[in-house]
Amino acid sequence: MLCEEQHETPSNLYSSRDVLAVNEKSGENPLPTCMEDTAAEGRQEEGSFCQSEEIQKEIKELRRRDEEECRLKQQNVRSRIDQHLIQNGGDLSLLLSQHTVPNEVKCVQLTRFGQTKNIQSDKVPLPLPMKGDVLIRSHSCGVNFHDTMTRNGILDNWVRSAKPPFIMGSEVAGEIVGLGKNVTDLKLGDRVIALPERKAWSEYVVCREEYCFKIPDQMSYHEAVALTVDGIVSHSLLFQMGNLSSGKAVLLHSTPGGLGTLVTQMARTVPNTRIFKITAERMNGKHVESSDHAVHYIERDTDYVSEIRNSYPHGVDLVLDGLHESNFHRDFNLLSPMGKYVLFGNRTTNGGLFDTAKSWLGQEKVSPLKLYEENKSICGFNLRNLLYFQKDRRYIRETFDKVCQMWQDGEIQAVFDCILQFDDFNEALQHVQDHGQVGKVILDPRISKEDSLNEHDPENMTLPTSKKEEENLERKISPDLHEGNEHKHVHGFLGKLREVFSPNV
Amino acid sequence: MLCEEQHETPSNLYSSRDVLAVNEKSGENPLPTCMEDTAAEGRQEEGSFCQSEEIQKEIKELRRRDEEECRLKQQNVRSRIDQHLIQNGGDLSLLLSQHTVPNEVKCVQLTRFGQTKNIQSDKVPLPLPMKGDVLIRSHSCGVNFHDTMTRNGILDNWVRSAKPPFIMGSEVAGEIVGLGKNVTDLKLGDRVIALPERKAWSEYVVCREEYCFKIPDQMSYHEAVALTVDGIVSHSLLFQMGNLSSGKAVLLHSTPGGLGTLVTQMARTVPNTRIFKITAERMNGKHVESSDHAVHYIERDTDYVSEIRNSYPHGVDLVLDGLHESNFHRDFNLLSPMGKYVLFGNRTTNGGLFDTAKSWLGQEKVSPLKLYEENKSICGFNLRNLLYFQKDRRYIRETFDKVCQMWQDGEIQAVFDCILQFDDFNEALQHVQDHGQVGKVILDPRISKEDSLNEHDPENMTLPTSKKEEENLERKISPDLHEGNEHKHVHGFLGKLREVFSPNV
Structure with missing residues (x-):
């Protein structure tokens, strides 16, 4: 049996650890010996039933060819890397110091927009960093609602322009094992969270330096993935745009996942904040009895405006609208004087976000004079545009640092x-x-x-x-x-x- | 000569002090003696030229009638106050303890909207506080741009509904000398700034308790007038709506008077703030050489967009638009990502603010989706609406307290x-x-x-x-x-x- 291409597996990996240890101990070859897969190992232990000399020989020959093939592959990938370095510059010494340098890496490919069947696990050549890129060995990849829209071929600017096949994913955390030319802020070995526009769901990810942010030493890679995008969005909505201060009322339409929990956690850090959460029907009953005084749950299909006005006659100070289910005028009118309406575009249930938003908001233009007369604000937040088109890396870095600080202070958790x-x-x-x-x-x-x-x-x-x-x-x-x-x-x-x-x- | 109605003048008044002192020393009558005016005094000293017995007698008679008239007037006003108290309740003891209770008070009346000649100094009966009102002996009255619009009969809601004649003015500071029924937060002797909708330009002002705010002990009445409206507006624009933080660029169209200086002073309290001030033509030259690094002056008719983009390629973080001269689209486009456009309606040069604003902004509606796509905010601030229609006294009080704190900390000055x-x-x-x-x-x-x-x-x-x-x-x-x-x-x-x-x- 031919060995499968396999690269060094992190020592803290739960699986295949023992097998790897055996191979690491042998250390006979200058190039590492490929491991047999577990099935081959099993076969070996059954040897007592087939101890003929021929079979012994065949196994030996298979092993030899296996090792030879691996050696050749290593030679090929290392020579490809050398070529890359000569042509493009950079530093791949950390990658090369690995026991095994993978020739191919496992990833999740989208072959066509649309159905589930069009997305598949795949192997692609190890990506290498060009000028301004870093190469990350990934430890954790995030799945967000945007990925589902990407798969479905709806939204957004880059998906529309990019044609499948491509590797899915936009959030990944890992360590930097390679640098392209002209990378200045990051170095080999740095632990980072990266927000590439795509190609994040891969064992090795190439990403522009500007979309990478160093994570605190104490933060795990999974925590970094859980806290970065959702943390930056939550912080921006509540503090940068919403300017949340003590004693305010916030209306939040159902926001599942990490964002929902982070918005709530961050809002709780401000004294006497009251959060009205509009929940899905299927959550009926459960929430209303919650013992959490900061959060007031209201079922989606009830008259939540009246319910909120019962306790806040002047309305709420902040509306966070994920662009998907609220009636703009109803919620805008529910704003108190000095209130802020923040549109952040989280998700959509039918069709594309942009299609929905355009039809929904096409007739919803607002006169700034109305804002002036009513002492209200309308704000929009779109992290993807901010990152990939407006390239406001400074804002994102500063906000991420604030999120990390809140985490380090124990105010929020992944x-x-x-x-x-x-x-x-x-x-x-x-x-x-x-x-x-x-x-x-x-x-x-x-x-x-x-x-x-x-x-x-x-x-x-x-x-x-x-x-x-x-x-x-x-x-x-x-x-x-x-x-x-x-x-x-x-x-x-x-x-x-x-x-x-x-x-x- | 008949005495003019005159009430107790504060002892720290520069004028008439000696005259008053003479009268206070005499103290013969249970009711105070009216003062002769200075002309009468002058005539008295010329007595050596007309020492005939008849003239002496005539003067004595005139004085007696004068005193008698004053006594009657005091009786009348005190009985009017007694009647008022019986009918309406309240507490006017501090007013009544004054040496002289004025029957009539000096004020500035608007008789017809329009020209200068339609506004005049006048005397009206002493106003008395009804339920929820306080009576203020005024020490300082503010003049703002809104007053000029009031005089001209343009803008705003209450001017349109109120018919002249009425007493002008909306800012006054003084001490409380009377309370209407049900006044709970204020007491006699409190030093306050009051923001009545009108009738502020008077020696005595009646104002709803909700529009009065206590001022710090160390703050003079003039300072209170200079810091209140302009301070609340400045603070709201920069911090509540603009959420100004370190290192930001602010675009401010020429804002004269107290507001302009306070916006600048407050913006300077945030480290590394850069303020671009668009100045009037007549200020040409002077400003450009200013040694003040926080403020960059640009002449109004130059290409300020290019000039700003030279140093801030991404644009400014905050635009403060007084509704009067900016081109909305030009300035909106000059906003950086995460930038905020704040409309605050300061003044207008031709016609009414509302007329101007409506024609100006009628075609300037903004799609919230655009804000979402561009990561921008539009905010509106209108203190008058906030105070008189939305009645958000809590916000105004809290913001005024913050302004006072900045003043006490020496960060801003009147x-x-x-x-x-x-x-x-x-x-x-x-x-x-x-x-x-x-x-x-x-x-x-x-x-x-x-x-x-x-x-x-x-x-x-x-x-x-x-x-x-x-x-x-x-x-x-x-x-x-x-x-x-x-x-x-x-x-x-x-x-x-x-x-x-x-x-x-």
Whole structure:
């Protein structure tokens, strides 16, 4: 049997660790020996049933050819890298110092816009960084609603211009193993979160330096993915645009996933904030009895305007409108004097966001004079445009730093819905598209298929990706969430979290 | 000669002090003796030329009738007050404890909208407070651009509904000498700034309690007038709506008077703020050489967009648009990502503000989607609507408190253009209408005509209203403005201030 191309696996990976250790110990070849897959190993142990000399010989020959092929592949990839460095410059020494340099990397490809079947796990040549790029060995990839729209071929500017096939994904955290020419702010070994426009769902990711942000030492890669985009958006909506101060009332239409929990967590850091959350029908009942005084849940189809005016006759100070379900005039009128209406474009249920928004807002133009007469503000926030078109890296970096500070101060924490292996991308996307997630949905390129268990089994819904990360996560979760011993494992306290944070959807 | 109705004059008044002292010393009557006017006094001293018994008798008779008339008037007014208290309740004890209770008070009346001649100094019966009102003995009345529009019969809601004659003015500071029924937050003797919708230019002003705000002990009445409206507007534009933070660029179209200087002073409190001030043509030359690095002056008719983009290629973070001269699209496009456009409606040069604004903005509706795509905000601020229609007293009080705190911390200071007597209302209004003022224009009801000197004489342009206030003012002015002895008097250092602050127009 021919060996599969395989590159050095991080030592903290749960799967294949022992196999790797055996190979690492042998150390006979100047180039590393390829590992047999576990099936071949199994076959070897069954040797007592077929100890003929011929079979022994065949196995030896197979191994030799296997090793030879691996050696050639290593030679090829290293010579490709040398060529790349001669032509383009840069520094790939950290990549080259790896035990095995992968010739091909695993990723998630979109072959055609549209259905589920058009997205598939694939292998592509190792990407290499050009001028201004960095090469990241990825540890954690985020799944967001935008990915579902990308898959469906709706929204947005770059998807419209980019033609499949391409690699999916726009959020990834990992360590920098290569630098293109002229990279100035980052160095080899830096732990970063990267927000490339696409191609994030891959074992190795090339990204422009300007879309990468260093993460604090104590922050795990999964936490970085959970906190970056949602954290920057939440912070911008509440503080930069909303200018939230003590004693204000905020109206938030149902925002699932990491964004919903982060907006709530951040709003809670301001004393006496009251958050009105309009929840989906399916959440009926549960929320209303919540013991959380900061958050008031109202079912979507009820007369929430009257309900809010009962306690806030002058209306709310801040409306966060995800562009998808609110009636602009109704919510605008619900604003109190000095109130702010922030449009942030989160998601849409039917058709493209831009199509929806254009038809929805086409007739919704506002006279600035009306704002002047009523002492109101309308603000718009669109992180993708800010990052990829307006390229306001300074703002994004400063805001990310503030988010990290809030995290370090224990004011906010990363909340995960599930951490899945690459091959579960379709389940992950569907989960997000159905707004079923509570907290961040993550694809972990370091988990192999064998380690990943059915997400529908609640006890095994999520897997820790490293002991250290598990500890980090446990440390960050407030103590009251896992007082008992039953919450020692990530999937355990994530299960608990699901209970606790469900109301926040 | 009959005495003129005259009430107790504050002991710190510059004028008539000696005359008053004489009368106070006599103290023969249970009701106070009316003073002769200075002409009568003069006539008395010429007595050596007409010492006939008849003349002596005539003078005695005149005095007796004078005193009798005054006594009757005091009886009348006190009985009117008693009646008022029986019918309406309240507490007028501080008013009644005054040496003289005025039957009539001096004020500035508008008889018809339009020309200068339709506004006149007048006397009206002492106003008395109804339920929820306070009665203020005024010490300082502010003149703002809105007053000129009121006089001209343009703008705004209440002027359109109110028919002349009425008493002009919407800003007054003084002490509370009477309370209507059900006044809860204020008490007799409180020093307040009041923002009645009108009738502020009077020796005694009745105002709803909700429009009155207590001022710090150390703040003079003139300072309160200079800091309140302009301070609240400036603070709202820069911090509440603009959310100004370090390192931002602000575009400010020429804003004369107290508002312009306060916006600049407050913006300077934020590190590394750069203010682009579009100045009137007549200011040509002077400003460009300013040594002030925080403020960059650009002449109105030049290509300021290019000039700003030279140093801020991404544009400005905040545009403050006084609704009067900017081109909305030009300035909106000059906003950087995350930039804010704040419309605050300061003044208009031709026709009414509302007329101008409606024609100007009628075709300038903005799609919120555009804001979303461009990461921009549009905000409107209108203090009058906020105060009189939306009645958001809490916001106004909180913002005023922040302004007072900035003043107490020495971050901002009151700047005066001139402090004039009541009878100079027309000069004051014209000065403001012509945008000629640098700092606040004030009418002081405690200065008599004799004390007030021609404002066009620079050395006597302004007068201190009390020694204490003069000291207060001097103390507040930064030391470098009056290092020499020549600035000991208010008009002296105000002259200096004019030089120093001229560039800020």
